[in-house]
Amino acid sequence: MAEPIRVVVTGAAGQIAYSLLYQIASGAVFGPQQPVFLHLLDIAPMMGVLEGVVMELADCALPLLAGVLPTANPEEAFKDVAAAFLVGAMPRKEGMERKDLLAANVRIFKEQGQALDKAARKDVKVLVVGNPANTNALICSKYAPSIPKENFTAMTRLDQNRAQSQLAAKIGVPVKDVKRVIIWGNHSSTQFPDASNAVAIVGGAQKSVSEIINDDAYLKGAFVTTVQKRGAAVIAARKMSSALSAAKAASDHMRDWFLGTEDRWVSMGVVSDGSYGTPRDVVYSFPVTVTNGKWKIVEGLTISDFARQMLDATGKELVEEKQEALDVCKD
Ligand SMILES: NC(=O)c1ccc[n+]([C@@H]2O[C@H](COP(=O)([O-])OP(=O)(O)OC[C@H]3O[C@@H](n4cnc5c(N)ncnc54)[C@H](O)[C@@H]3O)[C@@H](O)[C@H]2O)c1
Ligand SMILES: O=C(O)C[C@H](O)C(=O)O
Structure with missing residues (x-):
């Protein structure tokens, strides 16, 4: 069996993460031979909810799950990660366009770009899901200049x-x-x-x-x-x-x-x-x-x-x- 890779999911107490974490931890993403150590980032007020998610991950008894780190500190969350799912951001409500979220969400991706730059592996693969995903990915890359820009992608x-x-x-x-x-x-x-x-x-x-x-x-x-x-x-x-x-x-x-x-x-x-x-x-x-x-x-x-x-x-x-x-x- 390979050494575990560290994988971060942001917005880990939210609704997308609730489906995504199982898929990552069960081997559907990195393959059935690749153990993963999950880093779960959310904001401080969500740490109680996140504790419940951590309990449920343990209760899944997944052979490929090598460990779980819940945290509200971006630098801790991004430390040595090989893959980053940047999900944490506000979702739109009925009647909004995704770009209406720009002012609220783009600062998150500036801060997370800076933290990735300091803490992540330089070959980290970053997928931005939080909307507006394309522009958030661009901003994240701009604030992480030591990581190649090819490593930043947005989800379509x-x-x-x-x-x-x-x-x-x-x-x-x-x-x-x-x-x-x-x-x-x-x-x-x-x-x-x-x-x-x-x-x-x-x-x-x-x-x-x-x-x-x-x-x-x-x-x-x-x-x-x-x-x-x-x-x-x-x-x-x-x-x-x-x-x-x-x-x-x-x-x-x-x-x-x-x-x-x-x-x-x-x-x-x-x-x-x-x-x-x-x-x-x-x-x-x-x-x-x-x-x-x-x-x-x-x-x-x-x-x-x-x-x-x-x-x-x-x-x-x-x-x-x-x-x-x-x-x-x-x-
Ligand atoms: N690209 C796509 O195809 C696509 C598809 C669906 C949803 N989305 C977007 O994904 C995002 C998340 O959706 P959701 O339904 O999971 O929302 P959600 O509200 O259920 O969860 C978002 C989570 O992010 C957390 N969060 C907020 N700020 C954070 C920060 N600075 N650091 C870490 N975590 C933070 C929140 O506390 C919450 O737990 C939204 O922006 C949504 O529009 C994109
Ligand atoms: O449409 C949204 O706001 C959520 C997401 O981006 C989607 O495409 O379902």
């Missing part, structure tokens, strides 16, 4: 999973048989869920999703808006934001980053290098593949006029969010 995997599931239901195939759906841009209502490269297996043969569905108006209309607005639809129904599916997506993202994707494409928010004419130095979601722990943007895709407009609109929003976040962080 939930959007990818939603898009894949919508297409599978429309075509009438299992979700695993739909591939190469892309989420471009921001985890917000400007994101572009793009099915133009997607393929599905129907009757044993792989075909293009556009050909199978044969309904351009749907693929550019209802499909896109359903995925863009799915988070709001869950909030309207549950009166709380998505948690089960968010935890599953966070597990998928980190597992693929650690263990690789082979030839699968997955969407991750990463610091843009300007690929596909997107703005540089914002955290933009691209299709990537992962080999040996390193992600690489899928190259050479054709961008239609429609896609160009969508990529530009979500990029413009990210540039605006970045400016707003930098202004907030000045104080």
Whole structure:
């Protein structure tokens, strides 16, 4: 059995963490041979609740769980961690856009960037889940200059999973048989869920999703808006934001980053290098593949006029969010 790795989850007393911690501790993320030592960070008033979570983790009797450290101190929480799930942040309520959380949440990611810079392993892989996830990830990276910026990512995997599931239901195939759906841009209502490269297996043969569905108006209309607005639809129904599916997506993202994707494409928010004419130095979601722990943007895709407009609109929003976040962080 390998040596345990240290993994931090922030917002550990919250609802996403409640599903996520079991997935990490049971081996679903880092593999069935990799023990984990969990660091659980939350704010001081939540330490009582966190104690209950620690009791429940013990009561799960999980063979891969090497230890648990609950704390309200970010530097203690980030000490020597190899993976960081940054979940802790305020969720939006009905009627809000995710960027309405910016002023409240971005300071958390400034402080946590500074603490990661001091305490974490320099090869730590950071996944930001707390909203607005892309801009929070950018700020976190800016305040952790000793950690490579490639190690900071934002979660758009939930959007990818939603898009894949919508297409599978429309075509009438299992979700695993739909591939190469892309989420471009921001985890917000400007994101572009793009099915133009997607393929599905129907009757044993792989075909293009556009050909199978044969309904351009749907693929550019209802499909896109359903995925863009799915988070709001869950909030309207549950009166709380998505948690089960968010935890599953966070597990998928980190597992693929650690263990690789082979030839699968997955969407991750990463610091843009300007690929596909997107703005540089914002955290933009691209299709990537992962080999040996390193992600690489899928190259050479054709961008239609429609896609160009969508990529530009979500990029413009990210540039605006970045400016707003930098202004907030000045104080
Ligand atoms: N990227 C995505 O796809 C996605 C999906 C779902 C939710 N989210 C976001 O994830 C975040 C968490 O959602 P939730 O439903 O778990 O919320 P929640 O309110 O249930 O839990 C958040 C937890 O974070 C803690 N917290 C607050 N400030 C903290 C800090 N400075 N350090 C450590 N912990 C802190 C809170 O005390 C609370 O326990 C929200 O911002 C939500 O919008 C993102
Ligand atoms: O929509 C939200 O505010 C929560 C989350 O980002 C989601 O996509 O479900």
